Each structure stands twice: as structure tokens, then as C-alpha cells.
Amino acid sequence: MSVPPRQVPAEVLQLGSAGAYLSLRLRAPELAAFQPGQFAAVAVGGRHTGMVLRRCFSLYAGDPGDGTVEVVFAVHGKGTAWLAELRPGDQVDVVGPLGRPFPLPARPGAAVLVGGGYGSAPLFSLADVLHAAGGEAHLVVGAASADKLFFGEEAWQRCASVTVTTDDGSAGVRGLVTDPLPELIARTGATVLYACGPMAMLAACTAVAREQGITAYTAVEEAMACGVGVCMTCVLPVVGDDGVTRMTRSCTAGPVFAGETVRWADVGTVPTGTWGAGGH
Amino acid sequence: MAVDMRTNLGTLELPAPVLTASGCAGYGRELAPYVELAALGGVVTKSIMRNPRSGRATPRMAETPSGMLNSIGLQGSGVDEFVANDLPWLTEQGCRVIVSVAGGSVEEYAEVAKLLRGQPGLVALEVNISCPNVESRGEVFACDPDAAARVVAGVRAVTAPDVPVLAKLSPDVTDIVPVAQACVGAGADGLSMINTLLGMAIDVDTARPVLAGVTGGLSGPAIRPVAVRCIWQVRAALPEVPILGMGGVRHGVDALELVLAGANAVSVGTAVFGDPGACPRIQAELAEALAARGYARFTDAVSAAHPR
């Protein structure tokens, strides 16, 4: 069952470091029962800030028992720099859980989970859910270098296998996160691939899944002003069941899309033939 | 003592003075988890055109100091779908719905207005005249008093007499007063102001414009002084015309500033992106701000900054 989204003042419990990333644990019972792939939109900067838009983060971990949730983030610009200064006891305004989660396979089986950089964050709770349903999660995490890999603490326990890649070879296998996929899919008999990371990685994962004849679900990261569906900034061209391309909101229809439905090569454009293109 | 928050925009009576702003609350549905929409003064919908519109390419937004730029390009599903799905939903919630209409020609505005005529729940129209006129090399209607007047007259002619028509003005003009006067002369029952200001941002690393649409509309607290100035000037020139004020309202006192300048009600736009609960919060803060300053009625504060 999905939890309805709520706007809540959340108390900061802990701000920890995890390699190149920070992890932020919050008391937010309303969000704790999120589904893997959903995200939270966080207000940054305080009451009189010049930063008027929310920042969105995948929900990494949640514990409905103690009413906490955790996100993992990289300091990127001024909003995340502000988050990095939070102290236990501070309050942040959080909206969530938002967006559509990763769909689970109809029958339990093997699945390949692919995370680029902090994109692995939503995959650990997904591995848990797959594991609990009797399935098997094979995790592949990749990053530019070792410090930019993100692992959940108990990643090894929940996953049937873990493969690590880095572009510079500073950890795991040197190469791209997509390199090990064909062999892994063949070996495990996986029928579904889940991916979260940069757009180019998601496009490549979709291509591998297509070649291997399996389904890909991708969690996209488009710039979002509101996260809740009212601003229309977060769209990308997605093909509907009717075969028609629409500029589709990634905050409400996504962030998880079947990889095949996203027109990866056309992101950043309005492709010819898109519903409503050409106006009058 | 509780402040009497009732107000009116001409013949339209509102139980409370804070509304959503067009394009910043979708068609209402997405805000329902956070806001009791019926408790607001009203819901102003995203601008609606005759046909579905894909809008522009991404990136469509850039955060700027105390504001943002957007170039959405009026993405929407068109008036037929709005009337079939969204308006009935809003009406069921008990909302007072102000439908924003847009077009590329006087005919398109009028056609949309005609299709909305008689729809239950609709209490007023807001005419978004900040659209390019396809018949006049893309010149924005709101920048030419005659073109603005033709749109307003076209919409007024096909709209039920008891449904007020508000013309939404652009601040991007040399003098906003003649445009306001032209709209009122053409039959506008009230004015909404302000729409976004045209702006631009450049990524200094790539040396390219940030927005795919190159330029975009600036909104948020950064533009509030411009909104206050526009409302002030129009109120001074047209003491009786109902004004729905908007532009950079984030807190109750911001709304009060627009009200003192002459707004009879206030819409909240960009602040909703940072806080989905902004509208009811601002409405409550406004009531407190009025009480703290000794106002018994919201309407006593309207235009109070003007010399009497």
C-alpha cells in the first residue's frame, strides 16, 4: 500500500558522512513507510532564504518502527551546502513520499539493480523488498572513483551478489557500470533490471535490457521546482500505452519509468509528433 | 478579535482573500494532499487553451536570487479535457474556480471562453493576455492596449454576464496604466497583476543560456516591488476597479503589502513550489498581521497606503 504524501516538519537526528556523500537521518513518521524509488522534497535555506525551490532526494532508508527516514546526498550547490550544515535537533520541512515507486515483478525471480554514484541509494530498500518477496537482487554499483561509490551498510547481506565498477579502477572492476550487465543477466537469469543514476547511464541500461530481452525500470532525475506536480518543469518525452509521446512530469508519473517508454535520445527536446506540439 | 476576512472582486464574493496563482497550482488536484482548497478564496487554474499543448523543451526552470525563471510554454491538455475532468473535480471539492484562459488569437480566447460558458463551479475568468499574438508577428497582447482590449472584448462578449472577467496584465510595458484602462474600457470587470517579467540566465561554465527557451518569466519574492508598484499605479488611476494582486507573496505581510497598495485579493504562485501549504499558511498569517495592526476587516486594509 502506498502512503499518501504529507508535508511535515522533520527533526534532524543525524548527519553522517558516507564517502563523498552525506547521509541525513530525519524523524518523519509520515514518510517512513515509503516504497523503494519514491523521493522526498526538502525546503532549504530557512524562512527568509533566497532559495525558493525545493530540493529532491531519493528516500534511502526508512524505519516505520521508530518513524525515521534517511536520504543520501552530494553537496552540489548552495541548497545541498545548506543541508550539509544541519545539526541534530534542527528542523527541516519535508514533503513525501513522492512519485511512483519501482514496480515489483509479478513473480519472484532474479533482478539486476544498477546504481550510478548516489543513484544506488534507492536500490537497497528495493533489494530488501525483492528479497522479502522471495526474489534475488544482484547489485551493480558504479562511480567515477572509489569515494563516489555509495553502499548501504548491509548491502552485502540483502543482495545475492554485489559487483563494483569505477571509471578509474580505484575500486572493483575498471570500466562502466553497464559493462558487467550482459554477463550478469545471462548468468542469473534475471528478468528485470532496475536502474538509478545519470540519464546517460539509464539510457545505456535500457539498451542492455532490450538486447537481453528483459524489462528495465529507470528512476530519472530531472530538474524539479516543486516535486509535487504543479509546476510542469520536470517533464521529459515519454511514450504512452497508446504509442503517443507526451511531455510527462517525472515527479508524478515518475521518477520511475519503464526504460523503453522514455525517448532518451530526445530528452531536452520536444520531439516531432509529441502530443500538443505544433499548437493550434 | 477575529478579523473579518471576506472580500470581493466586483460582484464576486469571496470568503477569504488568498487564491492560488495561474500555472502554480495545476488544476488543483495535486495540492489536495496538503491544502483544503475550498478554504481558500479560490483556485485560479493553469491557463487553458483550445487544444492540447506540449509546452517547451527542458530545461524549463532556473532558480535565481529570491526567484525563478520558467519557460513552460503553457503545457496543457486543452479546454475539452479540462471541462470533462478537471473542472468537475474542482467543483466537487467546493472550490471557487477562476479559470485562466489563453490563446494565440482573439478568436481562440473567445472560443475557449465560449466552451466554458455555463459550466458549474466556474465563478470568474482570468484572461492571460501575456501570450504572443500569432497574427501579429508574435507581439504579446498585453503590450499593446488595443490588442489587449480586443481580447478582453472578445471574451466578455461570450461570457455569462454574471461571471466577472479579469484581465491579467504584464509588467513588461512602458506604462501599465493605459493597458489597464484599455482593458476596463473593453469590459474587464477587474484586473489581475502582475504576470512574470521576462528574464534570462546564462550558465557561465557552458556559456549557454540555462533555459531551452532562452528567455523565461521571472517570478517569486524578487519581483514583489514591481508588483507593489504596478498595483499602486493602477489603483491610483482607477480607484474603483477590482484588483487581484500577485507577485512574490511568500508570507502574510507580503500579501498585506499588495493589499495596502490596492489589491482586493491576492494570488500566491512561486511560493507554492517551495511550500505546498503556502496558500492557507499565508491566509492565516495575513489574518494575524491584520489583527496585529488593528484592522477589524480585511477590506479596511485595501488601498490603505494611498492618500485619502
Ligand SMILES: Cc1cc2nc3c(=O)[nH]c(=O)nc-3n(C[C@H](O)[C@H](O)[C@H](O)COP(=O)(O)OP(=O)(O)OC[C@H]3O[C@@H](n4cnc5c(N)ncnc54)[C@H](O)[C@@H]3O)c2cc1C
Ligand atoms: C527525483 C530526484 C531524486 C534525487 N535524489 C538524489 C539523491 O538521492 N542524492 C543526491 O545527492 N541528489 C539527488 N538528486 C539531485 C538533487 O536534487 C540535486 O543535487 C539538488 O537539488 C541540488 O541542489 P543545490 O541547491 O545544491 O544545487 P543548485 O545548483 O544550487 O540548485 C539550483 C536548482 O536546480 C535544481 N537542481 C540542481 N541540480 C539538480 C539535479 N541534479 N537534479 C534535480 N534538480 C537539480 C535544484 O533543485 C534547484 O532548484 C535527486 C533529484 C531528483 C529530481
Ligand SMILES: Cc1cc2nc3c(=O)[nH]c(=O)nc-3n(C[C@H](O)[C@H](O)[C@H](O)COP(=O)(O)O)c2cc1C
Ligand atoms: C511555473 C510558472 C507557470 C506559470 N504559468 C502561468 C499561466 O499559465 N498563466 C498565467 O496567467 N500566469 C502564469 N504564471 C504567472 C503566475 O500566475 C504569477 O502571475 C507570477 O508568477 C507572479 O506571482 P508569484 O511571484 O507569486 O509567482 C506562471 C508562473 C510560474 C512560476
Ligand code: FES
Ligand atoms: S517538479 Fe513541479 S511538476 Fe514536477
